[in-house]
Amino acid sequence: MILRVRKLDTYTSDGETLTKKKNFFVSLLAVLIFTMLFIIYTATAKGITLNINGETRYVTTHCRTVEKVLKKEGIKLGPQYIVEPSSDSIVHDGGKIVVKKLVPVAVIDGNKKKIIRVEVPSVLEVLVKEGIVLSQGDEIKANLHPKDGSMPYIKIIRQDMKVITLTEEIPYKTKEIKDYHLTPGSRRIVQEGSKGLKETKVRITYKNGKEIGREKIKTEIIKNPVPRIVAVGDRSGVFVSRGERYIAVKKMTMIVSAYTHTGNPTATGDMPTRGTIAVDPRVIPLGTKLYVEGYGYGTALDTGGGIKGARLDVFFESKKQALEWGRKKVQVIILKEI
Known part of the structure; x- marks a missing residue:
């Protein structure tokens, strides 16, 4: 004997099945949840202004930090860039993110060389940034906008002066006197000579440690030389x-x-x-x-x-x-x- 089992449908008063009614309510609930989530998502979006090397554009983002915004926008940063505000700053609606590319500048201070990076470079800005103090006589040579594409540079030529004292011997002279009592041609030392001594103050000028000139300031005789006197036998007169x-x-x-x-x-x-x-x-x-x-x-x-x-x-x-x-x-x- 064969038994057949048949599913019995439950019907509502208006003739629809309960299963169909249930599916309808599930679908409606899903639509409502999606709509609410969309509204929430849209409400939490933040509009910010991006300024990249002077070019400005408006973007909408849900990112929390500056770093994540730039990453999402495909902006890659290196050491030659500066970001304002900092990368870890929180993004707020209506905020602004500025990305600037720094310009490398060679700073040559005397015999020392250093590469720094600044925004639009100026001589004063570089000097202040590096804490460079100029002294009297120092020179500055700069080319911050080279047309040949070479690296901008600021060269500081340091001038230094110092005064030294040089001690120098003064040679003595030999003086001959005629002695009619000596045999012609013979000689006799009457007085031994001795060297004198003088001191000269000299101002030396240096540029970047290299001597470029000397100037005598004062010369003083410390000891006068004593002549050597020699008597020479001479009866010619x-x-x-x-x-x-x-x-x-x-x-x-x-x-x-x-x-x-x-x-x-x-x-x-x-x-x-x-x-x-x-x-x-x-x-x-x-x-x-x-x-x-x-x-x-x-x-x-x-x-x-x-x-x-x-x-x-x-x-x-x-x-x-x-x-x-x-x-x-x-x-x-x-x-x-x-």
Whole structure:
């Protein structure tokens, strides 16, 4: 015997089945939940402004932080970028995110080089950012907008000055003096020489540690040099008369006349002889040894009324010799016995 089981449907009063009614309510509930979630999702969306290197656009996001917003928008950041506000800041509706690309700048301070990154670069901004202080005499060379595509740079040339004291020896000189008592050609040290000493203050100027100039400020003699004195045997200027040696003390050009015996003694009380010379005692003292060009050696032993100033009168034994001499302009040498 075969039994057949048949599912019995439950019917409502209006003829619909209970199962169909249940499915309808489930679907309606799902639509309501979706609608509510959509409303909530839309209500929680945040509208923000993105400024990327000066280009602005508006975006809607549900991201919580700046970092997640930029990541969702496909914006990749590197060390050459700066973000405002910071990447971990919370995003708020109506907020603004600014992304700027920093420009690399080579800062050369003296002999030190450093690469930094700044926004639109200016010399002042870089100096302040790096805490660079300039001193008097420092120079700045900069090219922040090179046209050849090379890296912008700021070069600071440091100038430094210092004063040093240099000590230098002053060589002594050797002075030779004639010594008529020494054998010709022989030498004798009269005084040993010693070097002097001087100090010179010098201002040295440096640029980036390299010397570029020196300037003498002051020189002071600390010790004067002492000359070395050497006596040299030399008799080339020695005059010899009757076994006596003389040296020239002074040379003059004078008018020389002649006279002979008058029967009167000289001003010194002796009778005149060959070698007696009349002088002006105010010019040549009596007793002075003389050498008269053309006449020879003599001694100032007489005076004369007409013998004044640069004039002499030489004695001859005869009138004829005196007349032959006449009046001449000759050289007269005053001698000193050695």
